Amino acid sequence: MMGQYDPLLVMLSLMVAVTASWSALDLSQRIHSTDPRAARIWLFSGALVLGTGIWSMHFVGMLAYALPMQTGFDLLITVQSWGVSVLVSVLSLICARRMRRSLALLAAGALAVGGGIVVIFHLALSAMRIEPGVVYDEHRLFIALLVAAAVAGATSAALRRMRALEGRTLFLVKAVTSVVVGVGLCAVHYLCMSATVFAPEAASLARHDIDPTWLGLTIAVGAIGFTWIGSVAALFDARMEHRTRQLAMRLKAANSELMHAALHDPLTGLPNxxxxxxxxxxxxxxxxxxxxxxxxxxxxxxxxxxxxxxxxxxxxxxxxxxxxxxxxxxxxxxxxxxxxxxxxxxxxxxxxxxxxxxxxxxxxxxxxxxxxxxxxxxxxxxxxxxxxxxxxxxxxxxxxxxxxxxxxxxxxxxxxxxxxxxxxxxxxxxPDILGMQRAIRRALDNDEFVLHYQPKVAALDGALRGVEALIRWQDPERGVVSPGEFIPVAERFGLINAIGFWTLREACGQIRSWQHAGWRIPVAVNLSPQQFRQPDLVERVRACIDEFDIDPGLLALEITESVVMESSSSVRRVLEELKAMGVTLSIDDFGTGYSCLAYLCRLPARQLKIDRTFVIDMDHVAEARHVVEAVIRLAHSLRMEVVAEGVERPEQVLTLRSLGCDLIQGYYFSRPVPAAGIEALMQGDQLTEQSARVHALAERLRADSGYGCPPALELVAG
Ligand SMILES: Nc1nc2c(ncn2[C@@H]2O[C@@H]3COP(=O)(O)O[C@H]4[C@@H](O)[C@H](n5cnc6c(=O)[nH]c(N)nc65)O[C@@H]4COP(=O)(O)O[C@H]3[C@H]2O)c(=O)[nH]1
CATH class of the missing domain: 3.30.70.270 (Reverse transcriptase/Diguanylate cyclase domain)
Known part of the structure; x- marks a missing residue:
């Protein structure tokens, strides 16, 4: 018995095969995903699409061959043939994934897949339950098997090549491969068909089961739709993966930048x-x-x-x-x-x-x-x-x-x-620097540091206007160690931040206990340049103020001139944030560095401290006196308060007073003393005695008609 081909259905079967190949290639590319779970999911989805495609191509192809008898399909065998088709596709994709490992495996896999495709044809034909059974021309069937194996092998090879491609080239290679594979699959089907011999009296026992026209159309439309859904999913996943890869690359680049910044000096790019x-x-x-x-x-x-x-x-x-x-x-x-x-x-x-x-x-x-x-x-x-x-x-x-x-x-x-x-x-x-470094670490653990406080008094009447907190170290072995000795070591070995923040907490605690005693004494704390550059400085200052619940206006931070004069935006920002918090900012050691006056105008500092070296020379070096005078004028024009440091002698007090200096700090009034010393001062005696000194000086100054402090002036003993 001979049949006739319906060219439209033949075209449809070709379309199904090409579409299924395209979609299977799409999905199969994803089986190389680095995530093994995702790779497995894509492998089975790809197999499902490819299997369904091959299977439906066989069915549509069979329907395209109109036999002179009424035909139908047995549901159970139809479903079984679909299952086998999917299994064969799983096998083909596994071969494609592993082909790198061995060529022999590729050949064996291709033959197995080729055989599978032929078996699917046989099963699909069996679903018609033709009686008497069909016979096959073995030679043609063998050729069909070889073509099927070649298609399977070519698909694996194409998949491998496609891994290295992208963009337009990938699209073109995929399109050509889909057409070749689709045509190849159809060729296998029609070769199998031509190898099939129907007996003249053959009849389909399944003619009353599923109507072939409906089955064919449903399968063709379903298969094409199904394969396109697979393709869209693969495309979406590829985009996601691309984006994830880009994000991962950006993250990696950011990480290495951060790592580089943590380990290198930003100015020179050298390691730190x-x-x-x-x-x-x-x-x-x-x-x-x-x-x-x-x-x-x-x-x-x-x-x-x-x-x-x-x-x-x-x-x-x-x-x-x-x-x-x-x-x-x-x-x-x-x-x-x-x-x-x-x-x-x-x-x-x-x-x-x-x-x-x-x-x-x-x-x-x-x-x-x-x-x-x-x-x-x-x-x-x-x-x-x-x-x-x-x-x-x-x-x-x-x-x-x-x-x-x-x-x-x-x-x-x-x-x-x-x-x-x-x-x-x-x-x-x-000094034994290494020993001192270890001792400083131990001192921090053992609470060997204490704060002393040096008064800042009003130049006008000697009233206490605040204190500067100065650290002292009671080392059990070395005795009292001066900050001038251990602070440079702490700076060199990165311990200054720990010391600095210890001082800050201690000073805030002291402000609170004085606040509780009814005294509002502003306390100034020295900030080292390193501490000032800590990114969390502002947060730590705020945390201290909150922890001790103190008025931020009672805390002053003394920052050296060289640090505040770094006209970087980060320095400005930190200063602005500290000011906004209500903390007083004071420029320490003014005159020892290089100051840009234009920048000074814009600084949010409230106090300027004239360095001790100018005060020492003020009486006998005219230039030093001129510098002090100029600094006082400059500070006042910028609405800053001026503190003169290192005042030891009454002559200096008088000169500073005559020059309009606001506050005075130095041994003349008091050395740095423990907190109890400041409390005694507040309670009366010493302050009165010191105020009396200033008043006496003021009287003498008024009595004198000249400018400033006459050298021969007899002064109250200091
Ligand atoms: N000759 C003389 N000296 C006077 C006079 N009045 C005050 N001084 C001394 O001058 C220094 C003033 O502190 P500084 O310039 O900020 O200089 C301080 C400051 O830069 C640093 N320092 C002290 N405590 C701390 C701290 O807690 N943190 C940080 N980062 N540095 C600190 O150590 C430096 C030295 O501190 P000290 O030895 O306590 O020395 C103090 C003080 O005792 C005076 O009339 N004559």
Missing amino acids: RVNFDAALSEAAARVRAQGGRLAVLFVDLDGFKPVNDVLGHHVGDEVLKCVARRLRAGLRDGDAVARIGGDEFVMMSEGAIDQEGAGRLAQRLVDAASQPMQIGTHEIQVSASVGVALFPDDGDENRVLVCADTAMYAAKHAGRNTWRVYAAEMDGGG
Whole structure:
């Protein structure tokens, strides 16, 4: 028995095959997803779409062949054939995923899939339940099997190639592959059909089951719809994955930027202290394991401060960048350089280095630093003092840097612009910095710090107007250690923040207890430059004020001139935020740095403290007196209050008073005293005595017709 092909249905079967191939390729691309669960889901969805496509292509193809008998389809066998089709597709996609691992596996898989496609054809045909049964031309069937295997193999290979493509090329390759695969699948079907021989008296026993026309149309439309849904899902997922990948890349880039910022000095781009310490520990571990030596060099610039002060921070910054470039240019394999402070750099050199080699390296650094540099219109020349220490000869990785630092000081004492190698005798004269660093940590844990308070009094009548909190350290071994000694060490070893915030809390606690006693005494706390640059400074100040429930107006923060004069927007913002909180801002050590008057006008500070050095010289050096006078005028024109520091003698009081200075602080009135001393002062005796001194001075001044304080004036004893 022979049938006839309906060209429309043949086209429809081709359409189904091409559409299913396209969609299956779409979905199958996703089976390489990095998430194994998602990859499994995509594999089964792809198999479902491909299986349904192959299966429906067979059915539509069979319907396209109109036999001269009434036909129908058995529901159970129809469903079974669909199940087998999906299973075969699962197998084909698994082969596609694993083909990288072996070509033999690819060939075996392709044959199995090819065989599966032929079996699906057979099952689909069986659903018609033809009696007597059909027979197959084995040769043609074998050719169909080979074509099916080739289609399966080509699909796997195309899938592999497509992984490396994107955009338009991917679209084109996918379109061509879908057409080739679709045509191939149809070819398999029609080859199978041509291999099928129907007996002349053949009849379909399933002719009363499912109507073939409806079944065909439903399957074709359903399959095309189904495959398009799959494609849309795959497209959506691909977009999501692309976006997720982009986000992940951006996150990674942001992370590495953050990491870089945490480990590098923003000005020079060199590694910072934390980074250097880690590199030093690693290098020390290598030397311990493999032997050899490590040279550590401490580089401190000579003459940098005057450049900064006179020519401004921007020129100072350029000088530092230039020195950093020169140090970096001299690096060799196994060397590292870092900036660890304002004008301090450290370097380490790994390998079998000896004292002589380290000395040569130090000389190179000294030479590099002392070359003149052109910054804008200025030709600038600085020099460097370099200290050298060796690991493990001079100590472990914690100590070797301190030794290099000590040697650097020796180089400074030797006249600067030179280098020295560390020797144990160098420790003799100077403080044991490392020991002190450990002792400071212990002091913080053991509460060995106390605050003393030095009064600030009104120049006019000697009334107490506030106090400055000054830290004192009662070290069980060293006795009372001056802040001038331990604060620089704390700054160098990153302990100043802990000390600074301890002082802040302690001072706020004191304000509260005085507030409870009925005294509103403003307390000024020194903020170190490092503490000022802490990103959470404002929050910590606010937290202290809230914790002790104090009037923020009673807390003053003293910030050194050099810090507030950094005209960066972050400094301005912090100052504005502190002011907005109600805290008083005071510019400390005024006159010792480089001040930009235009910037000073815009500062939200309320108080300006004239540095002690001007007050000391005021009586006998005319220039110092002129500076004090000018600073007082300037501050008043900016509506700032002026405090003169370090007032020790009555002559100074009189001069300052005559110049209109508002507040006076110094040993003349009181040394820094424990809180109880301030309380005694508040309760009467000492204040009255000091006020009496000021009044007596004022009387003498009024009696004198001249300007200021006559040198011969006999004063009340100080
Ligand atoms: N010769 C002389 N000296 C006078 C006179 N009146 C006051 N002084 C001293 O001058 C220093 C004033 O503090 P400073 O300039 O802020 O200088 C302070 C300040 O920069 C720092 N410091 C003290 N306490 C703290 C603190 O809690 N945190 C921070 N960051 N620094 C602190 O240590 C520096 C030294 O503090 P001290 O030794 O307490 O020294 C104090 C004080 O005792 C005087 O009439 N004559």
